[in-house]
Amino acid sequence: MRSQAAPHRGIFLSGTEGRQIMKDIVIIGAGTAGLTAAIYALRAGKSVLLIESQMYGGQIVNTPDIENYPGISHVSGFDFAQGLYDQATAFGAELVYETATAIENEGDHKVVRTASGSSYECKAVILATGAKNRKLGIAREEELTGHGISYCATCDGMFFKGKDVAVAGGGSTALGDAAYLADLCSKVYLIHRRDAFRGVAADVEKLKGKKNVEFVLNANVTAVLGDQNVEGVEVTDKLTGEKRVLPVSALFVAIGQEPDNQPFANVVDLDPKGYISAGESCATKQPGIFTAGDCRTKTLRQLTTAASDGAVAATAACAYIDSL
Numbered sequence: 573m574r575s576q577a578a579p580h581r582g583i584f585l586s587g588t589e590g591r592q593i594m595k596d597i598v599i600i601g602a603g604t605a606g607l608t609a610a611i612y613a614l615r616a617g618k619s620v621l622l623i624e625s626q627m628y629g630g631q632i633v634n635t636p637d638i639e640n641y642p643g644i645s646h647v648s649g650f651d652f653a654q655g656l657y658d659q660a661t662a663f664g665a666e667l668v669y670e671t672a673t674a675i676e677n678e679g680d681h682k683v684v685r686t687a688s689g690s691s692y693e694c695k696a697v698i699l700a701t702g703a704k705n706r707k708l709g710i711a712r713e714e715e716l717t718g719h720g721i722s723y724c725a726t727c728d729g730m731f732f733k734g735k736d737v738a739v740a741g742g743g744s745t746a747l748g749d750a751a752y753l754a755d756l757c758s759k760v761y762l763i764h765r766r767d768a769f770r771g772v773a774a775d776v777e778k779l780k781g782k783k784n785v786e787f788v789l790n791a792n793v794t795a796v797l798g799d800q801n802v803e804g805v806e807v808t809d810k811l812t813g814e815k816r817v818l819p820v821s822a823l824f825v826a827i828g829q830e831p832d833n834q835p836f837a838n839v840v841d842l843d844p845k846g847y848i849s850a851g852e853s854c855a856t857k858q859p860g861i862f863t864a865g866d867c868r869t870k871t872l873r874q875l876t877t878a879a880s881d882g883a884v885a886a887t888a889a890c891a892y893i894d895s896l
């Protein structure tokens with residue numbers, strides 16, 4: 573099978589189901605960076621396969637309101653992601669839902685292997701693996717996930733309509749989640765381990781204007797109470813050591829992300845935090861393997877920089893293929 577929008581000659585891909593598809597570029601991860609890379613590569617005449625382990629769109633799907641993407645004054649994360657997906661697939665991108673587990677160099681091409689046993693051959697790979705939610709690391713966090721502990725306010729907030737909830741974190745995600753939940757829930761406690769926020773000041777000011785938001789600063793979440801479901805959250809003041817129980821039905825954890833690039837550590841360099849080492853060129857140390865978005869070393873992880881990386885990585889991958 574060959575993409576209508578991809579006249580350029582690719583090489584065969586073979587999955588466990590015996591599928592044979594011709595692609596030039598395999599993009600691992602269908603978030604903002606991966607989908608943007610797909611759009612650029614397809615418009616440059618290359619064939620593209622996206623491999624995604626969860627839903628397309630990546631982290632931004634969980635962001636209720638985007639107000640800092642140039643040219644778009646307001647859009648929900650879901651609508652933004654849907655628009656990107658529609659645009660990429662309209663150009664001929666194909667997507668498989670699988671977990672990529674390894675990349676192998678085989679002569680002048682690469683083989684991407686997946687957890688299901690499929691293997692996909694291509695000329696270039698773009699790693700756009702994003703990052704996964706960081707855990708608080710407190711007792712019973714896993715057990716109560718789905719029973720009051722959530723990592724996605726827009727997915728689960730409705731379950732707690734009219735109730736008291738807590739958000740942990742001090743970045744843009746936590747601020748956005750707190751604002752979203754404040755319009756839905758009767759009270760929102762925003763728990764942050766410092767008294768200064770990593771998220772933007774304008775969002776902090778907006779939250780301060782909401783009467784049902786209480787800031788719990790310089791505090792750590794030290795326990796979650798409740799048998800079957802969350803019934804309260806214990807916070808400990810970092811300065812005084814004083815403990816306090818917040819009577820909430822849910823704890824939304826929004827304390828950032830961590831990369832998940834270990835499966836590819838044999839072909840690309842990772843920095844000490846696990847991000848893929850690559851500069852603004854998005855080229856890794858490995859010819860033919862590029863990286864884009866939150867999974868790479870960078871100072872600013874935003875939608876704009878993810879989209880920018882996608883364009884840069886795709887353009888570099890196309891130039892690499894043309895040079896073969």
Ligand code: NAP
Nearest residue numbers: 638741742743744745746765766770826827828873874875
């Ligand atoms: P983040 O910016 O890394 O912030 C994580 C927050 O969680 C920080 O305030 C951090 O505290 C706190 N934290 C980290 N580990 C913790 C722990 N173990 N216990 C308690 N608190 C902990 O993560 P994010 O808010 O998810 O944002 C990720 C990236 O996406 C950022 O670059 C952000 O700007 C971007 N983003 C962009 C948009 C948008 O463009 N509209 C929307 C959402 C997010 P400290 O501050 O003390 O380190």
